[in-house]
Amino acid sequence: MGVKSKLFDKIVIFWNENFKFRLGIFLLVTIFFAFKFLEKFELSIDMAIIFVVYMFSMTFHEIAHGYVAYRFGDDTAKNMGRITLNPLKHIDLFGMIVPFIIFLCGFKFLIGWAKPVPVNFCKLTPRKKGIFCVCIAGVMVNFILAAVSLIVLRIIRNGLGIDNNIVKILIYIYLINLLLGIFNLIPITPLDGGRIVYFFSSGKIKKVYDFIEKYGVVIIIMIAYFVNEYFSDKILIMFDFFLKLTGTNLGL
Template sequence: MKKLKDYYDRFKSLNPQYSGIKLGIIVAVIVYFIARIFFVVEISRDMIISLVVFVISMTFHEVAHGYVAYKFGDNTAKMNGRITLNPLRHIDLTGILLPILILLSGFKFLVGWAKPVPVNFDNLRPHRLGLFCVAIAGITVNFIIAAVSLLLLKYLGKYLDIENIFMTVLLYTYLINLLLGMFNLIPITPLDGGRIIYSFSGKRVRKFYDKIEKYGILIIFAIVYFGSRILMNGFIVIVEFLLKLAGINFNLMF
């Protein structure tokens, strides 16, 4: 009980506005996927690979935010030991539990998160440039990893079959990092897309984002729930286009 209370206190500190409602929705989503698991339970090699790649990719994403913030004058992440590639320092209980349940329940569209890297935006100098660079850092790293994975797939595809485990790891690294980068571009705070717009916007837009941020997680869940098919179809089109552009013939089956 003490651990649950500690977790709720931490969640409440990160989500001071409507924390009970937000946590209730997350719990409801988790219960929903647990219920689905009783009907679809199949732990495969690909499932394990995708989860490991997801955790590592999220780690790189968060470290990028903290490192760039440090370079722009804010050492909050460094002081909290968050500029490290140790995944255990970044894993959030709910954020990692949800993608596990999603995978086990048969869904292909992963949703999850790491513990946000603490950044004191007031310390960033120059301020607006710092805001922009910190916001875009995680997405940039994910896109770079995706691009490197795609190039390796193209090169190694001449020598290895697509079913080779190394090729499978590269394929999931490409897919998941591209997905993370694209998903985080959604212009809703606390996603990076919202932070990017906030960084170069005027007072009116900033006030708007300040008002909606407390509802951000609810809006994101609504987008995923009601628009998952549209998001996934758009994602598949982009992924397959880039694969073909790189000369890789592979059709995604979702």
């Protein structure tokens, strides 16, 4: 048992310390799924809209973290140029590859992540309130963007067909931001929900989170797979309910 444990620890250390190895594995998996599902792949205006909306939704999410941290006294993100609308400053390679893989796998939902905005929580004043506000800021911005898109849809919907590109953009802004907001509330680090639980928990719970954080991405993907398999239809019905208030629907 001890030998197996040591071998496992060595594998984990090797994985965490070798970026190029991880990148190679992700690329190989991506290429595998790309070839496997290539015949189903069709470039469309909808895919282009989804990609752009997704990228900028993640950008606004990260800007919110950095800006709120700045308002509470931490200028780390500002000094590193991370409070910017330039998505290239926020893109994480793995966070962009994973959505591509799961899209090819037939998932009904996109999951992914941007490069976390650096925050020095020790500089936040008042500290507890600052930590909570910084952690929740990205989620709140996603929910606000989703709500604004619904309001605009309600205003302009009359006379515009579902195939109108403006309507499509607003629908995708709503869907992607609502999903990002809910997804980031999952209490698993490195997601925002996990950060909130971590910072306001006792030492024992923090130790559990310290252990599982290195496997956080794997756990998140497993949760996404489970939700996609067993709850995706119910979630889409819920999303469609709010969309119907604007006179639009997902055609479920």
